[in-house]
Amino acid sequence: MGKKNHLPKQYHTKIWRAIYEFGLIEPDDRILVGLSGGKDSLFLTYALKIIQSYSAIPFTFEAATVDIGFSDLFDTARIEEQCASLGVGCHIIGTHIADIIEERREDENPCAVCSYFRRAALNRYASEHGFNKVALAHHQDDAMETFLMNILYSGRVYALPWKTYLSRTGITVIRPMMYLSEKDVVKGFKRTGLEVVEAFCPYSGNTTRAKVKQLILDLAKENRKVRPNLAAAMRDGDDVELWPPIVRHNRS
Ligand code: SF4
Numbered sequence: 001m002g003k004k005n006h007l008p009k010q011y012h013t014k015i016w017r018a019i020y021e022f023g024l025i026e027p028d029d030r031i032l033v034g035l036s037g038g039k040d041s042l043f044l045t046y047a048l049k050i051i052q053s054y055s056a057i058p059f060t061f062e063a064a065t066v067d068i069g070f071s072d073l074f075d076t077a078r079i080e081e082q083c084a085s086l087g088v089g090c091h092i093i094g095t096h097i098a099d100i101i102e103e104r105r106e107d108e109n110p111c112a113v114c115s116y117f118r119r120a121a122l123n124r125y126a127s128e129h130g131f132n133k134v135a136l137a138h139h140q141d142d143a144m145e146t147f148l149m150n151i152l153y154s155g156r157v158y159a160l161p162w163k164t165y166l167s168r169t170g171i172t173v174i175r176p177m178m179y180l181s182e183k184d185v186v187k188g189f190k191r192t193g194l195e196v197v198e199a200f201c202p203y204s205g206n207t208t209r210a211k212v213k214q215l216i217l218d219l220a221k222e223n224r225k226v227r228p229n230l231a232a233a234m235r236d237g238d239d240v241e242l243w244p245p246i247v248r249h250n251r252s
Contacts, residue, residue, distance in 0.1 A: 014179035022162040024174040031061035032131040037197035039189040044137035046192040062089035066118045069098040071200035078197045110203045127169040141182035144230045159234040
């Protein structure tokens with residue numbers, strides 16, 4: 001890592017707060033970071049490298065990119081080079097997820113299909129290669145968008161978990177960046193000297209997530225409390241009050 005190997009204190013504070021509050025990193029963890037080539041996951045890789053260098057909790061980590069297979073233009077060699085510049089091991093996982101998306105496009109949301117198969121490929125790879133955790137680079141804005149999308153499009157109150165154990169693969173998925181806002185990540189990314197590697201996808205830019213993101217952006221312009229209120233609403237607690245479940249009458 002070069003001269004810019006430095007992150008302001010607030011980044012360390014927010015990432016360590018998550019690590020301690022939710023027990024995200026434990027001694028001798030072998031973590032695989034999901035690295036898409038976008039700013040968020042590149043930043044997580046960079047930040048983890050710095051955190052690892054002084055952490056009192058010993059752990060190792062490498063990164064893995066799931067190639068969805070939409071285009072040969074996805075420059076995975078560039079991702080490998082950037083990992084090498086950080087001294088982080090890099091794995092490229094080739095898949096045919098693009099074909100599955102095209103087959104199911106008529107009746108299913110392409111992004112939902114894509115996310116499901118990408119997560120499955122990453123978790124399976126981690127489990128088969130001796131990792132016990134997978135780290136994902138969701139930040140707080142991602143969490144808020146997911147929360148609102150779930151309410152609006154799935155009718156369920158569901159917040160992205162900080163830590164999830166998957167019994168089928170034995171992998172624990174962690175999200176160490178959810179105390180950082182997207183703004184924090186954008187600013188932090190500029191310090192890394194790394195370059196985003198675009199993965200071509202015909203569906204990007206016009207997704208349900210993009211619409212919800214814009215909605216939050218518009219509402220937050222009118223009222224600064226929208227984001228903190230959404231973040232507060234994702235917490236369980238005494239002020240959570242929901243309708244009781246539907247009573248189903250047995251007619252027999
Ligand atoms: S935009 Fe493309 S790459 Fe992103 S989740 Fe949707 S289908 Fe997958």
